Amino acid sequence: MGLKRPDLETKISNLLSPLVVAGAGGALVLIALVPQLAALIREQLQANLSPTAAAVAASAIGVGATVFLVGQLPVFLIWFERKVAAHIQDRLGPMRVGWHGVLQSFADGIKLVFKEDIIVNGADRFLFKLAPFLVLMGAFSAFAVLPWHTGLVVSDLNIGLLYVVAITSLGSIGLLMAGWASNNKYALYGGMRSAAQMVSYEIPTAIVILSVVVQVGSLNLQDVISAQLGGFGNFANWHIFRLYGLNVIGFVLFFICGLAETNRSPFDIPEAESELVAGFHTEYSGIRFGLFFLAEYGAMFFVAGLTVVLYLGGWSGPFFEGPLVFFIKTLALVFVQMWLRWTLPRLRVDQLMALCWKYVIPFAFLVLLVAALASAGAS
Amino acid sequence: MSLDAAAVQQRIEAKFPGKITSAELEVTDPFLVIDNAAIVEVGTFLRDEPELAFDMLHCHSAVDYLELKEPEKARIEVVLHLTSLKHRHWIVLKVMLPRDNPKTPTLENIWPTANWHEREAYDLFGIEFEGHSDLRRIFLPEDWAGHPLRKDWEWPDEWHGIAVKPDEKFSQRAMEGENIGVGPFD
């Protein structure tokens, strides 16, 4: 009995998968070379255009590049998560589409785009359509202040951290909107849960961020990183090793809050599939559902990236530094997020709140207090 | 101290004389037939008497005896299998009901598990349990016609437009060249 699969499919995926692997490798090289490229482009622009036009063009290129990168990231992360999950569970995971299924996410993406766009009867059509974009906006605009290297940031805001806290809350409005507009009780529960969860976890997030701000003395993410440069092996100055080891607690707390903010397991109660079917996106299908998915993985990457910036020295590293170091560190944290998801059960909604108010917030205040005392002592 | 069926019979006889209408002690599973009117008292006694302590009603069944040859013996039996976790003994009780309009008092206040079992018997046999808190059909749709485990139950023609009777021999239809699709909508 021979292979029954259509041969054409196999041929196409065999043809495409080296391209994709090569593309991924090329992207990594490109990420490594981004500072040089950026400098080159900036030089060219300044030579050929008026200063204002050059600045506008530079930020336009920056925005374009970031959006492109951030748009591609979830596709890779989804494949990565499926592979991690599969191997943790002694499975193989996607294997069919391309080499070890690397094209699976593309295939799924194409499927989602072509699927029928269903809006249920009784839904609030405007809000129903708006919600996924809002969620996506919340997740992706945060990347604007994420520094990849010195001067390599879309918008070098002075109040970068404040902006991050503000813009990531946009997502919860989107989720609540999706839950409400779906005209479905399960979706409503999901929306309500996500609102409650995000509002609660904003507080410890802000406090932990504050503790770092107190140590650095600036809200600018570039300043946060430059405060961590130098030291033994170029990593001894990372925040995680400072403040008498208390920053380790801060790091863990921030990581937990990040999980909660992005609705990742064990805090995935808004979309708890065994309780609420699919939570807020129960009624979504096709590309609107795909946007939620993109937003989730984009947010995952952003939260991991922010953790790296705040505690793990951003793009600085012991042997070499640059965007690639930042990328690898962030991916490692994303892997930990996935690893946790495939290990832990889900918390119940009241336990989630108890964890926030009884465990996370007191410890966050402790870290903030010590950080404040220490920086007061230093100055 | 485990008791056998005869000892249980004795104790019930002593407390409620004449309420055991008949008893069969020489068969595989010995059983006592209890008077329908007295089943609640006997049940309560069996559960509460420390020496008997039948605290678990582990099976509750009904059997329809149509008895076409001897119509006077036609009956519906409610069969109760009782177990005592304390004394590790068990007993079978039976209640005989008429086939027309069978009615018996509910036992759910003695053994709460009887609630669903009685709903099942009501659903499939049409036995009415007097005083039951929630006597609705449990398996079949609320508007189903008849009680299918009755021996004289007849297939209804259809239920809300769904054919209920067994399909005509599928192979006959297929043989006549009909393309029968998979699933209900083909």
Place this chain on the structure above:
Amino acid sequence: MSSQTQYKDLEPDEAYAFKPEDLEPDEMILNMGPQHPSTHGVLRIELKTDGEIVKDAQPHIGYLHRNFEKHAENIDYQGVIPFTDRMDYVGSMNNSLTYAVAVEKLMEIEVNERVQSIRVITSELQRIASHLLALGTYGMDIGAFTPFLHSFREREKILDLFEWLCGARLLYNYNWIGGLSHDLPNQWTDRAKIFLDQFEPVIDELDNLLSYNKIFTKRTADVGIIPPERAVGYALTGPNLRGSGIKWDIRKEDPYCGYEKYEFDVPVGQGRYGPIGSCWDRYYVRVEEMRQSVRITRQAIEQMPAEGDVRETVPKRVKPKPGEAYGRTEAPRGELGFYVVSDGGLIPYRVKGRSPCFVAMSIFREIAKGEMIADMIAIIGSLDIVLGEIDR
């Protein structure tokens, strides 16, 4: 009373136990199921909720009703066995065993020792397989996906052994009245031993991965508490009863298939992480039972007579004399019983299946009140119901 053949038309909301007009201002009716990821089949639960709190819960069953008992009244005794397999489709071996035990009791057939040993081995392996499914899906209900696939990995090995033994992976038709369909193949016991050896560490791993996990214990240890007296009143059996701390096991109390020959403990709920009779206790009783099943299987393999015809006592024609018998065994989900009535003919006059899940589900309403929506899933999972058996 003659049977009607006409149905009456229902009002649309007659299928609801709770009426919208009776609701308090903050309350809402939530239909969980019949299509829901974690109702383990087609169970529908109507919840009256106040936010996340469940005020009342009314289960509706019957979506999988096939009226197995009516089927059984129309086929010969042997033909009923494939239908019993389909009652509790994750514990088929025990179902057919119970039916066989009941009919053998009716016909007064004594099977030989080899048949008994093989029945013990297969039913204990089936118990492990069934508990693995129960524990795995329970983990998934609580939100941990990985234990589910780990336990399915092990279950698959048992199914492989069964396929090698009788050719089917799920619905075996293996226990016949008076015997078995096949004898053990060569090397089967060796391979079963290999499986048992590598399976024992897996239970410990499952413990560390799921059972003792803090989130898992938090989710399950204070939830769905069944006090012992309620458990007995509702006639719960099996792990659900033992989870409430009552030592009651048909294998000990009313031994069949020579269970009295084997040494094993009956694990009961200890209330280790919370009140006794909680979901965690019921869950952990199952974990412990798998260990005991491994023990029993080992002993049964050791003590099995090498010789013996497994079809020695299979009757040519199953035609019991008029009478009735109630056969019961300890199935993975509790006491499974078949009440078989014979009128002396070739087909059973009445077969009643006493299903443990049906009984377990009847207590649901009582223990669900006042818990949260997420706990509904935890409770359903801990009762370990199989809808094929509830609805029959």
Place this chain on the structure above:
Amino acid sequence: MKEYFADLFAAVTSIAKGMGITLAHLFTKNETQQYLSEENPGARWQSVIVPEGLLQDRSRMRLHVKIEDCIGCKQCEKVCPVDCIDITTEKREKTDAPIFAADGTAVKQKVVQFDIDMSLCCYCSLCVYPCPTECIVMTPEYEFAETVKSEFLYRFAKETPAPPEPPKKETSDPVAAGGS
């Protein structure tokens, strides 16, 4: 207060333990097998516990009838609990040349119709045991999905009764096709 920290400690240790287990599994061998891959071309499950080649020995996945051996005794039809077998026989003329089944039983009935409705079959294998000539067998072939239900009517009889065109179901020998 003590309880608070004990809880915290238990949470951290139990989570760490669980993560250790999952991390270890990340690097262990996979248990699943690729259906129809280069490594597993036969679409057969390679069991880790059952010796190679023995798993399918008794597998009952699809019914097959060696119609040449059928003597038309209808035992299988009677025993089937779901009535999925349909047999019609005609008495053979005394003058016809005698035919014998593989085991030497004289074939006295001409089987004009032997239909098995595989969509009804419950795979209980009860029809296999009473067959005196062992002509109805279960085969380990399991891939026989169809899109039209009538394709599941397997017609084994060589000569079918008159009515129109029979469905074009090739009752090819599944043993030869899938037994590999």
